Amino acid sequence: MSSNKLDGRLLRTIAVVLLGGLLGILNSTMAAVATGTLATAFDTSLSTIGWASTGFLLAVTATIPFTTWAVDRYGGKRLWVAGLALFLVGSLAAGLAWDVGSLIAFRVVQGIGAGLLDPLVLILLARAAGPRRAGRVMGLMGVVLSLGPVLGPIVGGALLGALTWRAMFLFSVVVGVVALVLAVRVIPPDEPVPTGPSRLDVIGLALLGPGFATVVLALSQAAEQGAFVVWQVLLPLAAGAGLLIGYGLHARRPGPLIDLxxxxxxxxxxxxxxxxxxxxxxxxxxxxxxxxxxxxxxxxxxxxxxxxxxxxxxxxxxxxxxxxxxxxxxxxxxxxxxxxxxxxxxxxxxxxxxxxxxxxxxxxxxxxxxxxxxxxxxxxxxxxxxxxxxxxxxxxxxxxxxxxxxxxxxxxxxxxxxxxxxxxxxxxxxxxxxxxxxxxxxxxxxxxxxxxxxxxxxxxxxxxx
Missing domain, CATH: 1.20.1250.20 (MFS general substrate transporter like domains)
Structure with missing residues (x-):
């Protein structure tokens, strides 16, 4: 489309993509306000239940580099639907969790789904809009980025006050089903466009995803320990820095996962x-x-x-x-x-x-x-x-x-x-x-x-x- 205006078809696509993008932000911020409730429900410590949020965040971060390669191999719509389906499975399972271990595991599944969806929001919107309309479409994306972290605690607090902690995850299932049905119907199909390396850079994926995830883990531990100079922070920080330096050296070869x-x-x-x-x-x-x-x-x-x-x-x-x-x-x-x-x-x-x-x-x-x-x-x-x-x-x-x-x-x-x-x-x-x-x-x-x-x-x- 050559016009700078956003036509009806593009607006519908943007709305459906933003609805899916809102899921991960809402879910992570809702879970943050439920930490005390979940610790009581599973009779465990706050530090243990905190891994339900930390595991989600680490899974998101580690999955993002894979999405970079997969979107051109399988097509944006297929990957988007797969991410929504995986997120739905994780949300339903988390809502039915029977102990703290199962809750953490299912939150990781949710995080993998969100790790597919989150960068895809930007990719799908950028490709749909084109360079001439990038600003206005990214501005619409910004509504989700601005309201999501604020709405999450409000919605989570309301659900916890009126119902139980399970309703918080089942709410994500309801929204996710709507987002999945609309995505199948509204997002235009796209064929894979193998613009990059045809083979997955497995070594790069093993270095970059875990490298970023380990640095995020170090920062999460700093928040939990209330200090930076403790082994719980320094050990993952050193490991993450080593992995990222290793990726920097690896990325000099042809066909890296992300070209530096x-x-x-x-x-x-x-x-x-x-x-x-x-x-x-x-x-x-x-x-x-x-x-x-x-x-x-x-x-x-x-x-x-x-x-x-x-x-x-x-x-x-x-x-x-x-x-x-x-x-x-x-x-x-x-x-x-x-x-x-x-x-x-x-x-x-x-x-x-x-x-x-x-x-x-x-x-x-x-x-x-x-x-x-x-x-x-x-x-x-x-x-x-x-x-x-x-x-x-x-x-x-x-x-x-x-x-x-x-x-x-x-x-x-x-x-x-x-x-x-x-x-x-x-x-x-x-x-x-x-x-x-x-x-x-x-x-x-x-x-x-x-x-x-x-x-x-x-x-x-x-x-x-």
């Missing part, structure tokens, strides 16, 4: 780094703000979740508008303005205390959502305008893995800062907001590397021969 020459493009490197830092800042805020409302104002989990709504609402408003404008104006100006607003919003939150009325942190969260949305959607759009068609799958995987890594780092830093300031938790939360200020200042410094208006984006490397 992608990073020779300054605009690509800046885009994925901005999204990684954006993930860190967003998840730091998502975890710190509810703690602030609970510690400073004595609210319960559900009330704190509802007070988080302005953050998601701000992103949901800004991302479609900023994405649409970036298709005409370029990414740099919009992203620069958004990062400025995000920095100022976090600076305002560093002043929040026990006597601060809830309306002021809520307004700061709203403007932070607006600001982060204004730099996230144009950044994603500019990334897909620099990627040639054969590299869309690889670029999407890099983007998603770094975003996941940034989110895990954000959660770990929140936990570490709050625990080290246990005598004054409000001071610790202010420290988290200062960390978010710093991460958004780094985003601000990277924005000049993005394509500006009327500038031809620096092309990334074509697929290796």
């Amino acid at each position: 020459r992608l990073f020779r493009s300054r605009s690509f490197s800046a885009s994925v780094t901005i999204m990684g830092l954006g993930g860190m800042g967003l998840y730091a805020g998502l975890f710190a703000l509810p703690l602030y409302y609970q510690q400073a104002h004595g609210h319960g989990v559900l009330a704190a979740g509802l007070l988080m709504a302005p953050l998601g609402l701000g992103g949901a408003i800004a991302m479609p508008l900023a994405g649409r404008l970036s298709d005409r104006l370029g990414a740099r100006g919009l992203a620069f303005g958004g990062a400025i607003v995000a920095v100022l919003s976090m600076l305002a939150l560093t002043r929040a205390g026990r006597d601060t009325p809830e309306v002021w942190p809520a307004l700061a969260a709203l403007t932070f959502g607006l600001g982060s949305g204004c730099f996230s959607a144009p950044t994603m759009g500019s990334l897909y305008r620099t990627l040639p068609e054969p590299m869309v799958a690889q670029g999407s995987s890099v983007l998603y893995m770094l975003n996941q890594l940034g989110g895990a780092l954000g959660v770990a830093l929140v936990t570490l800062v709050v625990q080290t300031a246990s005598a004054d938790p409000i001071a610790g939360l202010r420290g988290v907001f200062w960390l978010s200020v710093v991460s958004n200042l780094v985003v601000l410094a990277l924005i000049p590397l993005l394509p500006g208006r009327g500038r031809t984006p620096e092309p990334v490397a074509a697929h290796p021969g």
Whole structure:
């Protein structure tokens, strides 16, 4: 389609893909608020039940590189339907789990399904939209990224309050069935397009997926232990770093799973780094703000979740508008303005205390959502305008893995800062907001590397021969 407008068929495809993409985000954030309930139900410790969430996250991270190769071998629609089916099986089994071991195992199955779906959301949308409409379509994707983490705790808290923990997983089954039926009917069929190596880079897969997953495990352990310099963190961190260095050496050979020459493009490197830092800042805020409302104002989990709504609402408003404008104006100006607003919003939150009325942190969260949305959607759009068609799958995987890594780092830093300031938790939360200020200042410094208006984006490397 040559027009910049989104026709009805494309809009239906976008809506169905976004519904499936919402599943993994909702499920992971719903499970996060149920940790205490699940520990009681299975008569186990919080650290043990935490592996239900950690196992899900590790499975997602380890599966993403495989999706990079499989989407061109089997076609986007086939892989999407397979991912939804696997996620449904895992959700149903988790809802019927009989002990903590079975719950963790079934959450891993869910994570493998989500590891197929999550990068496919970006790949399918980028291919459907084309470079000229990348900004507006990535802006619509941003609605899911903004609202999903906020809706999850609200929906999870409501289900846990009205029903049982099993209803939380069975809710995912109901939504997943609808998403699967609509995907079969609406998403247009596509034939496999073997643009990359025909054989799976097994060595690369064995190095890259576990490497990223092990680094995420180290960050999760840092959050659990409340420290970085402990063996539970240092051991997986060293192992993950070793695996990733090994992949870097392996990727010099022809036909790697992900071609590291992608990073020779300054605009690509800046885009994925901005999204990684954006993930860190967003998840730091998502975890710190509810703690602030609970510690400073004595609210319960559900009330704190509802007070988080302005953050998601701000992103949901800004991302479609900023994405649409970036298709005409370029990414740099919009992203620069958004990062400025995000920095100022976090600076305002560093002043929040026990006597601060809830309306002021809520307004700061709203403007932070607006600001982060204004730099996230144009950044994603500019990334897909620099990627040639054969590299869309690889670029999407890099983007998603770094975003996941940034989110895990954000959660770990929140936990570490709050625990080290246990005598004054409000001071610790202010420290988290200062960390978010710093991460958004780094985003601000990277924005000049993005394509500006009327500038031809620096092309990334074509697929290796």
